[in-house]
Structures are given as structure tokens and as C-alpha cells.
Amino acid sequence: MENIDDFMRQKFDSDDPQERFEFQEEYWEQAQALLEREENRRRRRVWYFLLLVLAMALLAWFLVLPWGDGALSENKGKEEQSTFLSENSENQSAEQRSSALTENTENPANTNGKTTMGEPTMKLSEPESVEESIQRERNRSASFVSEKPSKGTQQNRVGNKSLAKTGKSDNAGGVARLSDEQVAAGRNTISSPAAQSARPDQAGQKKIENTSSAIANPPTTTPPITNPPITTPPITNPPITTPPITTPPALIPTFNIPTPLTLFPIPEPALVPLKPWILAKEPIAKITKPVKNQRFAFGLTMAGAAYQSSDTMGRWAGWAIGLFGKYRLNKNWSLMLGIQERFVPGFGAPVESSNPGETVQLRYSFGFKREEWKRETRGLHYLEIPLSAQWHKGPWGLEAGGAGGMLLAVQNSTTYTVESSLEAAKTTVKKFTKGDTKPYNQTYFSGFAGAEYRLNNRISVMARGQYRFTPVLKSLGEGVANKGLGNVELGLRARLF
């Protein structure tokens, strides 16, 4: 050995630590606690990532996809919407509306105009043989029943047709029962065979055989033993009360009511508190300072918003600025109410209403003079009152709620160009001119959901998606769908006190 370095290295290299350091179970318990905490943390991170992906997907949905087309195809949806839009139109008759709904129906057979959806279903779902048998039985019953069927009986007939068309489904038994009861009551002699014909089992066939005798006999003389399934007295089931199952769901025009937004599901591991007995010298996660025990908070909010493209100009950037008040209900929940001004970009009204361009050209002996006015809608200003519920956990918060809004003003820009043969074109642009508010809906309702991250005790960052259920414009014209409007926002909230 030449120096202390070699001496030390040699001593430590030749050392056998097995003898010196005895393993104790206590050490492993500490290490195990550390490992468990890290695993919980990692699991939580995975959940947060999934939540983030979900939030991103939601945002993408708000941005890219149109809202709630439902189960119907897009064309069908447009037809429906156009139908609903033109509901108040006097020019469109009831027959036209029903034809829009009952597309591809060869024979509506809706003489009294009471059911528009039931008949095409029957046409589509009922086999031809059943149709014929119904017709045959109808003819036969006409000879047996002497009195004229009342209006209620007709309705019942329609209802029973609807029942019969669902005979293939699980409701076949119920249909058969209802038909037999009506046969027993002598009120309807048509639907029973149709319903029973839809039931392929032997019992159904027996019922068919019994039908003719049941029709011929008065209801009081019908022996109950011949028709075992009849258990309910006919009086308890009046024929008018057609059950709602008669209309199959496939052809009901589905209204595009958007599903309400719900809070994100909170994963279970995220709620598990850190175990206090874990020994660690330094906390892995940054400990946030507790919020002051204060119920009320008041502050400013400002956000930039990206809207679905609103018009041909492709404007999408809007903003919202205002005040908010927050009331803390308990440790995790709070309510927030605000008032803010919202700027929605674009949305030029239809040409016929208020925003035309105009050109006047005058010709003189020495030349010409041309004046051109052009008015363009830059956006709409709303007064909005949002109300939301917030859930907090550490610096994070999730929120969801609704907002009502009122149109304050329409911001137009005017471009005036004058040009003549003696001087070059001169253009004047006024960016803030008031526009006509008549083509727009004056109030609206919207729903939103988002997240908030508290940077410190005063300032927090928030991001949320919002969907406005009320369309911006009152109408876009015949046959054009006027939908709601989605947007995403990113902004800051500053708590003043």
C-alpha cells in the first residue's frame, strides 16, 4: 500500500458486509410501505391519464363532431329538424309533415290522422299473410256485428293493429290476452286473430280456432274454460287504453335532446388518502397548502374560447370575462355563481334580414363615381349567468353546471369604399357598429363541464367545454338545420377575497 486511498479501498473491498449488517424485519416493513405508496401513486397517475384522455376526447367531441345526431341518420335528422322548424309555418300542411315523418310509406292509411307512426311500422314489420288475414277477419266481423262501430272501436282497432305488429316480440302474450278480452267483450272482433296469428305456438292456434265461436257468442256466454289465458275481466281493461308498447321504438322520430353532462367518474384509488404511518424523509408529492377556512370567495374570471366554426368566414375565437362568487358547501363541494360578458364570433344573419352589401355607381359625362358599402357581422355580445357545482380535491377541481344568457348587442363592421374616375379607391372600415338583433335568439341556455387547477391561493387555471342548446339564429331558412353551438374555453380565475 502506497497511500491512504489504496489502503481505504483495499479495506472496504475486502470487507464482508454480511457479517456487519444484520437484516431486520423492521427495515423491510419500511421499504414495503414506501413501495406501496409508490404503487398507489403510479395507479393514481394512470387514472389521471385516463381522465385526461377522456377530457380530451370530450373536448374533441365538442369541437369536431356535431351535437347529438342520435340513432337516426343525418338526412333523417335534418328532415325532422326542418319539420320542427317549420312547425309554425302556415304553408306546410299536416299531410306534408306526416309525409316527412313517414318516409317510404306506400299507404299511410291514416284516415283520421291520429297515428302517423304506427301504420308504416305495420307495413314494414307485418308479413303479407297476416295482413290478409286481418282483412279477411274484418270482412267476417262486419257480417256478425250488426251495430256500427263507434269511434272508440276504431281507435281500438288501430291500437290492436299496433299490438299485432309487435306480436313477434316478447309482447305477444300480452297482445293475445288483450285481443281475447276484447273478443269476450264483443267490442272488437278484428284484432284477436291478427294477434294470435303472430303467436306461433299451439296455444295461439287454439285461440284462433276459438275466436270464431267467441265472436259469434255474446260475451257473457263465453265459457272461461275454453280460453285459459283469459284471467282479467274485460271491464278492467277498456279497449281505449292502448299500452305504449304498441309503437316499436325503431320508427319513433327521435328528438335530438342532448344528454346532460355529468361529472367525470372519480376513480377509487384517487380518493384513498395517504397512510400516515408511512415513513419517508421527504414527501414524494408536493404538499399543497390548505385553503383558508372561508365560505365565500369572490373574484374575476377571464377566458379565451374556441367555437365551432360559425359562418363561412371561419371565425372561431371568442372570449368571456366577468365576476364570480363561490360558496363552499363542505370540504370538497362548492357552488359558484357568476356574471360575465361573452363574445361569440361570427354568425352573420341571413342575407334577407339585415346585413347586405350595397353598391351604387353613378356615371357622369366626365367619368364615374362608385360607392360601396359592406356590412359584416363580427360577433355577438351576451350577458351570461353561469351556475355550477364544483368538486375539489387538493389543487384540482371538477365543475359542471348550466348558464343562461341574454343577447346584448350584435357587433358589425362596416366597410365603405368610394372610387371615382378622378381619384383612387378609398376604403374606410368601422369595426364597431351596432347590428340588427332581430334574427337572433335573444336568450339561450347552455351546459358546461370542466376542470380547474389552483396555482396558488389566488389564481387558478380552468378549462371547460360548453354547449349552447339554444341556436344562435332564429332560423336559417327552410330545410337547413339550426343546431346549438359548442365551444371550449381556457382561462384564469383570480380570487379577490
Next chain:
Amino acid sequence: MNLDPQLLLAAQNGDRKAQSALYRSCFPLLMAVCMRYRRDKQDAVSALNNGFLKIIQNLDKYKRDEVPFEAWIRRIMINTVIDEFRREKKWRELTVFTEHIERAFPDEPIDWNEADQRLDVQHLEALLRRLPPMTQKVFNLFAIDGFSHHEISDLLGMSEGTSKWHVSNARAQLQSWIKTEYQTA
């Protein structure tokens, strides 16, 4: 240290029993490293557990064919200890403090064979712990664990000159103490 690859795989996949077995196997080696760098046993165990957590987390990156497992976990342990030391951020004050330490140089050369016979590792560990923390770390890294001054300067955020100074200071101190120790032993 011969470890079953299946054990490593199971420990990597979160099998608690395998992790426990691995912990027992690695404990003496890691404890020896920690005791050289830390002040007391409790500190050393705490550092060891943090290092073991890193070992478990990085088991998938371990390549059996390239590095012996022993060297690999030793390196992770040293990095963990140095990271913790750096995070404490007390070393700057302690560095200032070291300048006031009296540098005692032995008058006579040390008989290393005699020192080897009379002093065991525990004695030497105790001597190392008597050094100022920064000097202790630098000397450990340079003299025993084989780091260069350049690497040490990177690890501890100091210049190479400072690193050399710490090593020189540690040598002088240790020689003086060793001589005293084996003379009195």
C-alpha cells in the same frame, strides 16, 4: 451476488415476496454503501429504502449481460445518496465550515501494514463519518468508489479544483486520525 433471474423478474412485476427476497439479498451490500455516506444508521436505512425503490422501478432497464447486478445496484445506491445530499442543500454552508478545519499533517509516515492489522472497517467508517459531509462524500466517491474528479464535479455541482481540495483535505485528516488510532489501539 448470484440472483435468480426469475426472482428479478418477479420483483419487477410487483411480487412482494420476490421483492422481499431481493431486499434481503441486497441489504448488506447497500447498507455498506450507505453507512459510508451517511451519518448514522437510521439515516443509512432511510437512504437504503429510497435506493431500493429506485432499483425496483428500474429493474426493467437492467441488462444482465453488460453489468454485474452488484455493481449496478451499488451505482444506483450511490446516485440516490448523492441526490438526497444535493437536495438537502446544506452542503454549501458545510463547505464554508470545512475551511475552518485545522489541517493536521502527520510528522511521520504511516505504517500501512500495521494500520491494516489494527484497524477494521468499522473503525474506518467511523473516521469517514468524522469528516465534514462534503469532504466525506467527495473522498468516498473518489478514493473508494472510483469516480473521477470530473464526474464528482458534475455530481455535486462543484469545480474539479474544489473536488481535489476536498480529497486532499480528507487524506490529511484521515492519515492523522489513522495514525492516532493505531497508536492508541
